[in-house]
Amino acid sequence: ARAADNWPQFRGPTGDGHSAATGLPLTWSETKNVRWKTPLHGRGWSSPVVWGDQIWLTTAREDGTQMFAVCVAAASGNILHDIKLLDVKKPRFCHPLNSYASPTPILDGDRVYVHFGTLGTAALSRKGEILWTNQELRYEHGHGPGGSPALAGALLVISCDGTDRQYIVALDKNSGEIRWRKDRPAGAMAYTTPLVIETDGREQVISAGGDQAVSYDPRTGEALWWIGYDGFSLITRPVFGHGLVYLTSGYNRAILLAVRPDGRGDVSGSHVAWRLDRGAPNTPSPLLVGDEIYVVSDRGIASCLDARSGKLHWRQRLGGGFSASPVYADGRIYFLNESGETSVIKPGTSFELLARNQISGRTLASIAVADGAIFLRTATHLYRIEQR
Numbered sequence: 001a002r003a004a005d006n007w008p009q010f011r012g013p014t015g016d017g018h019s020a021a022t023g024l025p026l027t028w029s030e031t032k033n034v035r036w037k038t039p040l041h042g043r044g045w046s047s048p049v050v051w052g053d054q055i056w057l058t059t060a061r062e063d064g065t066q067m068f069a070v071c072v073a074a075a076s077g078n079i080l081h082d083i084k085l086l087d088v089k090k091p092r093f094c095h096p097l098n099s100y101a102s103p104t105p106i107l108d109g110d111r112v113y114v115h116f117g118t119l120g121t122a123a124l125s126r127k128g129e130i131l132w133t134n135q136e137l138r139y140e141h142g143h144g145p146g147g148s149p150a151l152a153g154a155l156l157v158i159s160c161d162g163t164d165r166q167y168i169v170a171l172d173k174n175s176g177e178i179r180w181r182k183d184r185p186a187g188a189m190a191y192t193t194p195l196v197i198e199t200d201g202r203e204q205v206i207s208a209g210g211d212q213a214v215s216y217d218p219r220t221g222e223a224l225w226w227i228g229y230d231g232f233s234l235i236t237r238p239v240f241g242h243g244l245v246y247l248t249s250g251y252n253r254a255i256l257l258a259v260r261p262d263g264r265g266d267v268s269g270s271h272v273a274w275r276l277d278r279g280a281p282n283t284p285s286p287l288l289v290g291d292e293i294y295v296v297s298d299r300g301i302a303s304c305l306d307a308r309s310g311k312l313h314w315r316q317r318l319g320g321g322f323s324a325s326p327v328y329a330d331g332r333i334y335f336l337n338e339s340g341e342t343s344v345i346k347p348g349t350s351f352e353l354l355a356r357n358q359i360s361g362r363t364l365a366s367i368a369v370a371d372g373a374i375f376l377r378t379a380t381h382l383y384r385i386e387q388r
Contacts, residue, residue, distance in 0.1 A: 007050040007368040010104035010148040019329040019369035036077030044101030050370040051107040060100035064091030081128035094144030104148040117145025132176035146191025152218035161190035180221035188232035236285040254280040274310030285325035313349040323364040
């Protein structure tokens with residue numbers, strides 16, 4: 001299938017919030033440019049993922065005792081599969097802002113991989129058959145499951161950073177068996193999604209954890225380089241471009257760091273190209289578009305910086321609280337806040353607001369873009385938004 005037709009993982013085809021889809025609507029509301037609106041049961045903040053004619057997401061009972069994978073028909077919004085995957089006798093505490101079904105699935109051809117943190121991981125066929133499950137990844141979330149898995153060849157790589165132990169693990173995507181596991185040298189919880197990059201002919205898995213981000217060799221789990229900072233409860237996914245990895249340091253004092261990924265060992269004092277100390281996000285991931293990088297803080301302050309130097313071009317209050325990561329598609333940037341409002345801006349070194357669009361409901365999940373449409377999840381519904 002064409003890349004523009006798919007949104008197969010958290011933050012899209014390349015994991016950085018970009019889509020090649022065109023013809024997207026600039027404006028919408030509850031009564032404008034909504035092709036369908038499908039109710040969802042339970043509670044979940046996983047982002048929708050799209051492959052061809054199917055949309056997959058996860059949900060859970062409010063009390064966390066049952067976990068589900070749901071498949072929606074992209075054209076009609078009809079529910080194709082609603083599969084109970086796991087029963088949990090005694091769910092741990094989950095923060096009110098979080099859910100038991102927050103990690104985003106991955107679609108890979110005819111396979112669907114879903115993850116619920118320490119509660120379990122599973123693979124399904126796109127026909128709805130359960131192929132394998134794994135409940136061996138034990139750790140205490142602290143605030144419930146958060147980070148999504150990433151694919152590195154035949155491996156499903158997952159960051160498991162709890163309050164009691166911190167490690168990264170690679171599962172065989174065909175069997176669910178553990179291929180390697182590496183303990184973290186730091187000791188703080190995090191809820192991040194790894195990013196797989198290739199630079200200088202070397203593949204790396206970048207995984208940000210509490211107090212430290214580490215680059216791993218995906219084949220063996222060997223730590224290649226690492227950088228220290230002061231932060232915990234990290235949520236953002238790194239992005240890569242211009243020979244730099246952009247990552248944030250988490251709670252306490254969020255800092256955006258631009259790091260050269262060609263080092264070995266501890267690169268804290270040698271490979272930081274620049275840093276942003278004000279306006280960095282705790283939750284929404286950065287977005288790199290051309291020569292600029294865009295971030296929005298949890299409190300709704302958006303910033304645009306030169307991606308190579310860190311020079312600030314503009315800073316603007318968008319309004320509202322933010323959890324969802326921004327998206328670039330069809331020549332525009334879409335910022336979704338937690339109250340159902342999407343601010344659409346024109347990329348560039350000066351701020352230009354194109355539209356503000358409001359729908360009903362709470363919105364913490366990041367939007368997906370595929371097949372000329374925007375797929376947006378609220379606390380109760382999934383929308384297909386397209387030009388009509």
